[in-house]
Each structure stands twice: as C-alpha cells, then as structure tokens.
Amino acid sequence: MNFVDEEQGEQFINVVTNEFGEIATIVDLSDIHKNQVSSIRVQYGKIRLLQRFVKHISGNRGYIVHITNGLQQFKNNQSTLLGADIAGFVKMLGSEYGKILSKTVDIDIELDRIQDIADIVYYEVGHFGLATEICYREGKRYVTYMKELDSAKSKGFAGIRVSKDKVVVITGGTHGIGALLANKLVEKGFRKLVLMGRQLIPSKKEWSSALNSNEISNAIKTRIRLIQDLEEKGAEIRIYSGSLLDKEKVANYFTEIRNTFGEIYGVIHCAGVSNIENPAFINKSVADMKKVFEPKILGVQVLHDIFVEDQLQFFVLFSSISGVIPSLAVGNSDYAAANDFLNAYARYQNQNGYTYYKTISWPSWKSVGMGTIKSSVYKNLGFISIDNKQGLSLFRRSLKYEAVDNVIPLVVKEDFKTSDLLDNKVKLNTDRLNNDNTQIVKKKELRKVYQNKRQLYLLS
Template sequence: MIDVTKSDHYQRLLNDLKRDGCAIDCIVHAFNLDGSSEESWSYDPAAMDKSLYSVLYLVQALGDRMPGHPITLNLLARHVALVLDGDKVCPERAVLTGISRVIPHEFANVTCRVLDVGDQATRPGRVGSWEEDIARDVVSESMDAQVAWRGSQRWIRIFEQVTPGNGTAPSVLRERGVYFVTGGLGGIGMAIAEHLAQAVQARLVLVSRRVMPPRANWASIIDAATDNELCTLIRRIERMETLGAEVLLACADIADQDQVREATLAAVGRFGAIHGVIHAAGVAGDSMITTKTRSSVAAVLRPKVDGTVELARAMQVFEPEFFVLCSSMSAVNGGVGQYDYAAANAFQDAFAVRMDGVGRTHYVSIGWAAWKEVGMAANMRLPAYLLAEKEQQLKSAIGTDEGVRALMAILADPLPHWIVSPRDLAGTLEAARPNSGLTGAVSRPLTPTNVQPRQELTTTYIEPDNQIEEVLVGVWQELLSIDRVGVADNFFELGGDSILIIRLHTMMRNQLPELMREVPLKLLFEHPTVAGIGAVLAERYEALHYAGEVKKMRETTLIMEVGEI
C-alpha cells in the first residue's frame, strides 16, 4: 500500500523490489480508472495527485533505482479524450497525454503510453471484458502513444491537416469590441492586442503581473531612456491608442480569484462588456524530471491551469463570445525539461474541449509551435551550450503575422482544439518520438553520400588524446554524419538538438556500458563537448578501476590469511 501523494513511498517500493531481485519490464499505472466525469465538471486540484504528481514520483524513483533498464509504462485512465458523442473529458487526467510525451525524452529506457478506458467499455451486454482488451494492449508491442478503448473498439490519436474557417469565414471580431488579454504585456499577447487595435480599434484590457508606472510619468520615462524594455512597452501601447484603440492596463495574478474578479469588474466598469478573452499568460518549464519538485511544478501549472480555471469562472457571468487558450505543441510532442509545461498545455487543450458548447462562449485551445520574434521560445534565456539549438529551431518558427492570421482564421471555426505548426505535423511528431529506433545502431552510417564536412565553429578543431575521447568522437561523428568532430566542439553548434541528444545518450551507453551506467541524460546538457563529458567518464573510470584494485587486494589478503592458517 502506497500513498500517491508521498514521493518516498515510490522510492521504498522500488527499493523493496530491487532488494528482492525483481526486474520490472512493464508498469501499469491505474490510479485514474476510478469514478466518472459528471455532466457538470469543476476543477479538483487533488485529482492531480493521482495523475501528474503520482507519475512524477514514480518516474523519479525509476530513474534513481532502475536507470537504464527497459521499461514500458502504461498510464490507464478514464475520460482522457473526446472520442464518441457523450464522452466527458476530465482535464486533470488529460495531463497524462502531455507528460507521456516528455518522459521518454529524458529516460531513453522508458516507453510511455496512455490507455483511455471509456465508460462504454464497461457497459452491460458487450462481448468480452474490457480488462482482457486492456491486458492484451498492455503486453502488446504497440508503439501507439495514445489509445482509447470504447466498447470493443480501439481508437488511436491522429492529426489531420485542415484549413480553419475553410478559408472563407467572415471575421468574428466586433468593431470597437472589448477584448480581455492575459499576458497582455508579453510577446504573443501584445502582438495579438496590436492586431486587434489596428483591425477593429478594439477596447483592450491588457492583464499582466507587471506593475506599470502611472501614465503621467510615461513621457519622462521615455525622455530618460534608462529602461529600454519599459520604453518599448510604453511606445507600443501609445501606438495602439493612436490607431483608435482604448487600452486599460490591469495588474493581476491570473490564478488569484480575487485579483481576477477585480480585473474583470474594472473592465466591465470601464467598457460595459467583455466580448472575447485571450489567455496568453504562461511560465515555461526548464528543468529535468529528476530535479523537479511539487512546488516547482505547481509554479508552472499556476497560470495555465489555475489561471484558466479562475478566468473561466470569472467570465461565466459576462458570457464572452470566445475564450482562446494559448496552448503549446509541447502537449503533443513533449521535449526535454517540459514535464510540467506539457502537462499544463494538455490541461488547457482538454479544458477547451470540455467547456466548448456548455454555454454561449466558444472555447478554443491553440497548440502553438514556437513564434520566431516573440513569445517564450524567442525570449527564453538559455545557457551558452543551448543557444545553437535555439537559433536552429527559430529558423522555421512561426512569424508574428502568420500567427495572428492563423488565430483570426481559427476564431471563425467551431473546432475547440487546434495545432499550428509551420512544418508538416506528422513528420514533426514522428521526429519527436524519442523511442523510435533508439536501440542498437540508431544513427545514420557514415557513407560518402551523407557525410558532411565540419563547418566553421567558434572553437578550434582539437583531436582526441585518450581512448575515451576517441570512442566519443566516433559516436558523435556517426550520429551527426560529420567527417570529424573536435573534442571542444559544442554538440548543439554541430547541429545536435534535444532529440538527437537522447540518441547520443543511448549510443554512448551501448559503446561504453560500464562507464555510462547510471549516467543521467542531464550530464550531456551540462557537458555538451567530448572533452567535457569525457572528463566525467574518465573520473568514473578511475573510480571503477580503484574499486577493482581494492577488491583484488582484499581477495589477495584473504587468501594469504587463509594460507597462514
């Protein structure tokens, strides 16, 4: 018996299994099969204990107690997805779809799947039992990341490319409409507000946690020019007003019920109504699963989960025409360090599906890929060794004008969940599938047809000078298809990314199994050069060698003592 809210219970469980010599190959996590989703749903934070936090503690324990051992983790739950008419989605459980896409990115030995068991599976009169269906699915070698069972039918999740609004739908924006924008002083929120100002001379409520100085001081602030970021914000707001918009600034924590109520009442008191809501507030996740804590996860969830719930509750009385949730593609393609962020966005996607059609408000969640000029991806501060990867990703990101046009088209369409990607989504998701061919020879062989010369880098080429570095250079060259790699070359500057680094970790484990045993993926991010990670492995080699010599000395001493007797 374990308490799902206690992280040490999972550690003790795995310790006991390891002590008894039990090797785990398959785990069925079934804490979310209980109960049913009522017709009228209300957010229950405690439900996250059985989904988000329970899986976090389990995976952390697996990383500590059974690193490297191949494991299939099956997350069973009810009410994860809307598949058939009558299905009810529970957003607190839908977070499983987001985290299931992140876990294999950070633990190359773990395959993670979500199995959604609908109420239809347990209805009287069906042939066979749902338990048998699930059991067969669990032990199968299926690579389907998300499965839904409805009766005896097995559904899988796919995405279809469509044109929102069929390309011809009229705008849903009102001339001089009142639009409430959270994250209103942030990159994407401000870009959307500027479009609303120009297109319909909107009356805008820009909500942010940032405290802006009184308007009476703006001219002197611009004249002083000591804070470039603040001066830019002021100029952009003033430009919107010159276009005919009215702007009300509201400082509020969107997850605080009282502050949200105060902001909405101020908006209605000033403008008389709220015609649309754009929730663009968010905080990015930036740490590996092994280092996350309940409080750090809760901080990422706060604006997107608690903020979404509080904002929707406050807006019920005003019945805006639309309620847009700015979600992220991380909910469907995961990524290293995105456990909490992917969960928060998966919650928003499910929230829109659950709430759309309940009242007069059209709820829609948009899973954005990275925006090129604004937003979290563009403004995220990263360590030097990740800058090359960021620059590479932003080359194919969404332009601001493209993003705004996509939003306007989506608003004219009745679907509640969209993904906006500048690249082929199927190909992007397949490339992001971390356990796709990660065992054995996972990389491209070096042949004259695909090998590339080493490009000019910020570092000088340096040859390896020991056996460990020679092995590592060979692995890097094979993975990246580069004719030569220097020991000081940064993996990300060479063209590597957060997907390829997972493969690199697996290949290194195959080539150096003893040295790489229990070496976590995060060390490759911290030491992204052959020389850096090679030094770490050299220290491990010395420690292992010393331990071996000590063992031999003890055995020799024992033999000598026995001989003397």
C-alpha cells in the same frame, strides 16, 4: 492516497520501494473514477513518483501505462478532466528517456466491470508500440492521428465580428505575442482592450518620469510605450497587473471593468512561462513546475470561472506543439504537459456547452514568446520558427475552423508526414531535408492547420 500532496507522494514511493524494491512497471488507475470534475489540482505527488521511477529504473526497460476514464472527447458525451494534468508527462517520457515506454489509455467502461478493465490493462502492459495516446470505445481500440483541416471561408476578422464597444481581454498582453495581437486587434477595429500581465506597470501619471528614469527597467518602458502607441491609434486600454491565481482580486477587477468599461466580448489567453534552467524531467523541482503550471493549468481555470457568465464570442488558448508532439517535449516536459492540459481543457469546455473555446498549438515564434527553437529534433522533424507576420496570419486562419484544437506545424520538409509526429520514438532521417525547396514548401504548409483525431485500430 492524496497525490496532490507532494509529501504523500514521496512517502508512498518510500513505502513501496522499501518493501518491494525498485519499481519496474507503473500502471496508474487512480484517475479512472467517473466523478464529474470541472477543475483540477496538479498531482505533484504523482509527478514525484514518475521522476523517482525514471531516475531509478530497475532493468533495461521501464513501463508506464496511465489509465483514464473519459478524458478523451472522442465518441464520449461525458468527458472529464481527471488525469489531464498527468497525461502530457506520460506521453512524452518515452521520447526523453530511451529506457522508458509510456502511454495514456482512455477507457469508457463502468468501474464495476473489473474484468473488462483488467483485460485492457493486461493487453496494454504487454503491447507497447509507437503510439502514446490510445482510447477504447465500445471494445474497439483507437490511436491518435492528425488530419488536415479543409479551408473555410469567413467574414470579418477571421470569423469574429469586430466590436468597438465591447472588451477583449488578452493575458500576457503587455509584451511578446500578446502585444502583437493587441496591435492587430486595434488595427482591425477593436477599441477596448484589457491587457493582463504579472509585472506592475506605473500609473499613467507616472509614465513621463518613468520613461526618463534609469531606475525603471527597459521591459517596463517597452510596456508603457505599447500602451501609448495603442491609445494613439484610438484604443482605450486597461491594465491588470498581478497573478492569475489571486482569484478574488481578478474577479473584483473585472466586476469593475463590466460596470465602467464595457461588456466582455472575448478572451485570448497568451500567458505562459517555461523552465529552461532544469531541462531534464527528473531534475525539475515542484517549485519550478508550479511557475509553469500557474498560467496554463491553474490560471485558465480561474479565468473560466470569472468569465463563465459573460456572453463570450471567443476564448482562444495559446498552446504549443510541444504539448502534441512527444519528441518536441524533450527538455521541456512541464511546459509540454501544461499545454497538453490546455488542449484537454478546451475540448472539455466545448463538450459542456462553452463552444467558444479553441486552442492553437503553435510552433516557435522567432522574436517573441519562447523565441527560436534551435534543437536538432525540431529541425530534423522539418519545423522552422515563424516570424510575426506569419504568426498573425496563421492566427487569423486558424480561427476559421470549427475544430477545437488546432495544430500548426510550419514545415520545410518535402516528405512531411503527420503520422511521424505522434510517435513515442521518432526515427529521424536528416538526409531527406531539402533546404532548396524551403520557400516553396513554406508557402504551401503555411495554409495548413491540423486537428487531433482518432484512428480505428482493431484488436486481433
């Protein structure tokens, strides 16, 4: 069964439902083989199966248990990416749909130990709690939790030595958060940037006429002015326009960059797209999901292959707290799943020797990126949207830490508990929000960065 193929996924669903009726429980064992996989194709057929299952639940409850074998890095020296494209969906479905109970379970068992695997599956199908991410190591059961990272001192630009001669690449760098970072890097002394974006920008000789033309969009004019401003500050800027998935084109472009512009020093991957037109998971089309997955799941793998031989000092992936906190993925499941993949990808690459990888899972930025989030869940959890100054400060702070995946929850809630954030069914107490202490708590929490960890939970 090839779950990458959407049509095969549909055929599988039809065969099962025609023969046995609607499905009550899904136990997904298709991602447990131990083949080392360094790249992933999205299993759209499996996503379609999950959509069909959620839409046509038989009975009062629907249960999903997704089993992986080495996806979690915890106590694991042979990690894999198998299942990383699906895990994010499974973790959040219980938050979006009240009838669904779902979780991912990572094991460390050889496939010939069939009875041991069966025992775990049997237990997990029969025991659903609030945890959505579980792993077994040497017979012990662990669940996720968040741990506040200790402050650390650094030198230079947040621990990264400034280089005037080497090149920093920023995807999504011609607008939004990427443009803010480009300005900050130049302010700190970097002088060579490659800014990547999908929109075609006119050649420099056409800028004057483009800025005075009514036929050129304001978005393009803003990008031109950004480049002009950076150059006036002393930077040399190169622009790549096009899809990250055109691997040959991207590879040829950076071969030319290395030959004529300079050595690649670091990468900041800010590119991202969300799909807000069809918020419900069951209504999302494969075509819409592909747009979201292109930069986050597929694009990052292209970038890794292109820069794998460069002596990078950093490769920072911009993720989202929606990929970590299930309740914040409601209505944005594909975007959350894509960001969850980024977190898994950074952990995987670190374990394979590329220790310059790091993810930062952001809350919303007010005026850039995906913009201010106004959902009641976001507010009731105690989150606020950050402004540009706060975001740039948090970026600098997060680079101080050795942790691979950093989570930045900027909160205004006095009784903020990280344990609440990872639950499948969050019970919100809006009465305990205290707006009078917003400024005090904001300053306190602004200094906090969290890391995903694992907490021991023994079976009785």
